[in-house]
Amino acid sequence: xxxxxxxxxxxxxxxxxxxxxxxxxxxxxxxxxxxxxxxxxxxxxxxxxxxxxxxxxxxxxxxxxxxxxxxxxxxxxxxxxxxxxxxxxxxxxxxxxxxxxxxxxxxxxxxxxxxxxxxxxxxxxxxxxxxxxxxxxxxxxxxxxxxxxxxxxxxxxxxxxxxxxxxxxxxxxxxxxxxxxxxxxxxxxxxxxxxxxxxxxxxxxxxxxxxxxxxxxxxxxxxxxxxxxxxxx
Numbered sequence: 001x002x003x004x005x006x007x008x009x010x011x012x013x014x015x016x017x018x019x020x021x022x023x024x025x026x027x028x029x030x031x032x033x034x035x036x037x038x039x040x041x042x043x044x045x046x047x048x049x050x051x052x053x054x055x056x057x058x059x060x061x062x063x064x065x066x067x068x069x070x071x072x073x074x075x076x077x078x079x080x081x082x083x084x085x086x087x088x089x090x091x092x093x094x095x096x097x098x099x100x101x102x103x104x105x106x107x108x109x110x111x112x113x114x115x116x117x118x119x120x121x122x123x124x125x126x127x128x129x130x131x132x133x134x135x136x137x138x139x140x141x142x143x144x145x146x147x148x149x150x151x152x153x154x155x156x157x158x159x160x161x162x163x164x165x166x167x168x169x170x171x172x173x174x175x176x177x178x179x180x181x182x183x184x185x186x187x188x189x190x191x192x193x194x195x196x197x198x199x200x201x202x203x204x205x206x207x208x209x210x211x212x213x214x215x216x217x218x219x220x221x222x223x224x225x226x227x228x229x230x231x232x233x
Contacts (some may be wrong), residue, residue: 004067005165005198006032006055011064013050024050026221027064034165037192037199037231039209042218049170051218052202056089056168057081069165086114090159090167094174096151098143098158105130105139108158115162129157133187149180156187166198167191173208182232185211189231207232 013025025047032038042048053059054066057073066073069088076084085091098107108126117125130136133153143151152172159167167188173181185201189211192199201212209215210232217225 003033004031005034005036005069006030006200007065007067007070008054009065011051011054011066012062013047013054013059014062023221025054028221028223030216030223030226032198032200035192035196035198036214037189037212038201038214038216039212040200040202040216040218041204041206041209043204046218047221048202048218050221052168052170052200055200056091057085086111087162088165090162090164092152092155092159092167092169092172094171096143096148096155096175098151098154100143103140103142104135104146104154107143107154108161111158111162125161126157129160130154133157147180148176149183152176152180152184153187156184156191160191160197164197166200169199169201171203172201173203173205181208182211185232 008028008030011025011028012023015022015024028051040048040051054061057068061074068084105123105126108129109122112122112125127136127139130139133156135150135153138146138150143154146154169188173184176184185208188199188201191197201208203209210229213228213231215225215227215229216223
C-alpha cells in the first residue's frame with residue numbers, strides 16, 4: 001500500500017471568464033506522504049488558494065489526476081466527495097467559522113452529526129478534544145466569550161473530531177496577533193509530531209511557513225520551490 005496521502009499529477013485548473021480561459025493552476029504535480037507537515041505559500045494570484053480548494057476536494061481539476069489515500073478523486077460523485085471531506089479532511093479557516101449562539105462543545109461536535117454519531121458520543125469526543133487543547137474548563141462558553149486564539153483552537157478541535165487523515169488550514173493565523181499565531185502553529189506541530197496527523201497550511205507569511213517541515217512555493221500557477229527546511233520552535 002502506498003504511503004502517499006496526496007498524489008497529484010499534471011493538475012490544471014482553468015476558469016472561463018466569458019470566452020477567455022484563465023489558468024489558475026498549470027500542470028502541477030505534487031506528492032505528500034502520510035504524516036508530513038507542509039506549508040504552501042505564494043503571492044496573491046499565485047494559484048495557492050485554488051490549489052488548496054483542489055486538495056480539499058472543494059473543487060475539481062480541469063485535467064490531470066488526483067488520488068487521496070489512493071482513491072481517484074475525479075471518479076467520485078458530489079455525495080462521495082462530501083463524505084470524504086467530512087470523514088478524512090479537517091478544515092481550519094482564517095475566520096474560524098464557528099456558530100455564535102452555540103456552546104463550544106456543540107460547535108466541535110457538529111461534524112459528527114453528519115456521520116450519524118449519537119449525541120452522548122459526540123459530546124464525549126468533543127469534550128475530550130477541548131480538554132487536550134486547553135479549553136476543558138470552557139465547554140459551556142459561547143464563542144463571543146473567547147479570545148481569537150481560543151476560537152481558533154475550537155476550530156482546530158472541530159476539524160479533529162472526525163479523526164481525519166489531514167488537516168487543511170487556510171491562512172489559520174490571519175486574524176491573530178504574532179504571539180497567538182505562534183501558539184497555534186506550535187499546536188499544529190504537536191499534533192503532527194505526537195499523533196501523526198498530516199498538516200497542510202496555506203499561508204502568505206514566511207514566518208508561519210517556517211513552522212512546517214516542507215515548504216512548497218507557488219508562482220503564476222506553478223510550483224517554483226519544494227524544499228525541506230529546519231522548523232521554527
